[in-house]
Amino acid sequence: MKKVLITGANGQVGNEFTARLRKDLGKDNVIATDIKIKPDSANATEGIFEELDVTDVKRFRELAHKYKVDAIIHLASLLSVSSEKDPVFAWSLNTGSIINGLEIAKELKAQFFFPSSVAAYGVDAQPRFNTPQDTFMHPITIYGASKYAGEMLANYYHWNHGVDARSVRFGRLVSYKVRPGQGATDYAVAIYFDAIEKGSYECYLRPDTMLDFMYVDDAVDQVLKFLNTDEKKLTHRNGFNVTTFYATPEDIAASIKKFIPDFKITYKLDPVRQAIADSWPQHMDDSWARKEWGLDPKIGLDQMTEIILTNLRIKLKNEGAK
Ligand SMILES: NC(=O)c1ccc[n+]([C@@H]2O[C@H](COP(=O)([O-])OP(=O)(O)OC[C@H]3O[C@@H](n4cnc5c(N)ncnc54)[C@H](O)[C@@H]3O)[C@@H](O)[C@H]2O)c1
Structure with missing residues (x-):
C-alpha cells in the first residue's frame, strides 16, 4: 500500500486510520474522504481531504483515478440502529458502496478493504461463545445482512476479477x-x-x-498487518473474526x-x-x-x-x- 483513499474518514474508525496512515505513508499519499467536510477538523487541515458520497460512483471513480490510489479503505456505512430505521436506504448505501469500491479497485488493480462485523452472524450461529469463523451466518439485521453480503461481494471480486479484496469482522471497537x-x-x-x-x-x-471488543488503535494496527500480509498466505480473505x-x-x-x-x-x-x-x-x-x-x-x-x-x-x- 503506497497511496490510499479512505471513505468515511470523519467517523470513529476513519479518524484513526487517516491519522495513522498519514504518519506511515506521508500526508500526500492519503486521500481522506467523507460525505461532508468538517473544515476545522484535523482530517481537513492536516492533509488531503475530498468530499465524497460513496453512492456517487462517478465521483468515487474520478477521485480514485485522479490520485491513482493503489488501495481503498472503505469505512463509510450506516451503522446497526440507523440501518434498522431505514432498511432500504441502509442496504443501498452499505452494499451499493461496497460494489462501487470493488469495481473501482478492479479498474485500478488496487487493494480493497472494508470492515465487516460480528453483526454478520445471527442467532443460528452456534456455539454462542467461541463462534467459529465458518458456520451458519443468517444475520437478523439489515446491517448484518449488508455486511455479510459485502463479504460475499469481496470474495466474488477476488475469485472472478482478481481483486485483492479483504475484510475482518470486528466486534465493538x-x-x-x-x-x-x-x-x-x-x-x-x-x-x-x-x-x-x-x-x-x-x-x-x-x-x-x-x-x-477491541481498542481502536489495536484495530488499526491489526488491519494494517493484515493488509500487508502476502496474499499467498491467506486461505480465508473475507470475514476474518478479530477480537x-x-x-x-x-x-x-x-x-x-x-x-x-x-x-x-x-x-x-x-x-x-x-x-x-x-x-x-x-x-x-x-x-x-x-x-x-x-x-x-x-x-x-x-x-x-x-x-x-x-x-x-x-x-x-x-x-x-x-
Ligand atoms: N465502530 C465499531 O465498533 C465497528 C464495528 C464493526 C464494524 N464497523 C464498521 O467500521 C466502519 C466505520 O465505522 P465507524 O464506527 O467509524 O462509523 P461512523 O458512523 O463513526 O462513521 C461512518 C462515516 O461514514 C460517513 N458516511 C455516511 N454515509 C456516507 C456516504 N454516503 N458517503 C460517504 N461517507 C458517508 C459518515 O459521515 C461517517 O463519518 C463502518 O463500515 C462500520 O460498519 C465499526
Whole structure:
C-alpha cells in the first residue's frame, strides 16, 4: 500500500486510520474522504481531504483515478440502529458502496478493504461463545445482512476479477476521539464520556450482555498487518473474526471503578438494541486470523480503560477551554 483513499474518514474508525496512515505513508499519499467536510477538523487541515458520497460512483471513480490510489479503505456505512430505521436506504448505501469500491479497485488493480462485523452472524450461529469463523451466518439485521453480503461481494471480486479484496469482522471497537453514534453497542464509548462528565451511566443493555471488543488503535494496527500480509498466505480473505477481549457492561463498569471508585452504573433497557446485541455471538473464535496473518492485539480491558480515561479527560478539558 503506497497511496490510499479512505471513505468515511470523519467517523470513529476513519479518524484513526487517516491519522495513522498519514504518519506511515506521508500526508500526500492519503486521500481522506467523507460525505461532508468538517473544515476545522484535523482530517481537513492536516492533509488531503475530498468530499465524497460513496453512492456517487462517478465521483468515487474520478477521485480514485485522479490520485491513482493503489488501495481503498472503505469505512463509510450506516451503522446497526440507523440501518434498522431505514432498511432500504441502509442496504443501498452499505452494499451499493461496497460494489462501487470493488469495481473501482478492479479498474485500478488496487487493494480493497472494508470492515465487516460480528453483526454478520445471527442467532443460528452456534456455539454462542467461541463462534467459529465458518458456520451458519443468517444475520437478523439489515446491517448484518449488508455486511455479510459485502463479504460475499469481496470474495466474488477476488475469485472472478482478481481483486485483492479483504475484510475482518470486528466486534465493538472502542475509542474516545468521537462521541458515540447509533450502534447497538455504543454504550461502550458513551460509558466513558458519562463516567467523566457525570460520574454515572445509564446503560440500555442488560448487565450480563457479553460481546467482543477491541481498542481502536489495536484495530488499526491489526488491519494494517493484515493488509500487508502476502496474499499467498491467506486461505480465508473475507470475514476474518478479530477480537481482543470479551466483556459485559458490568465488566466495563467494574474496570472504570478501578480508576473512578465512585462511578455508578444503572440499567434502563432498550429492547431494540438489546435484541440486536443478543443476536450476535458473545465471543468469536479468531484463531484463523491468528494462524493465517498473525492477529495479535495487545490492549486488554483495564489498559484500554486507563488509556481512554486519561486521554478523554484531557480532550474534554481542552474542549471546555475553547
Ligand atoms: N465502530 C465499531 O465498533 C465497528 C464495528 C464493526 C464494524 N464497523 C464498521 O467500521 C466502519 C466505520 O465505522 P465507524 O464506527 O467509524 O462509523 P461512523 O458512523 O463513526 O462513521 C461512518 C462515516 O461514514 C460517513 N458516511 C455516511 N454515509 C456516507 C456516504 N454516503 N458517503 C460517504 N461517507 C458517508 C459518515 O459521515 C461517517 O463519518 C463502518 O463500515 C462500520 O460498519 C465499526
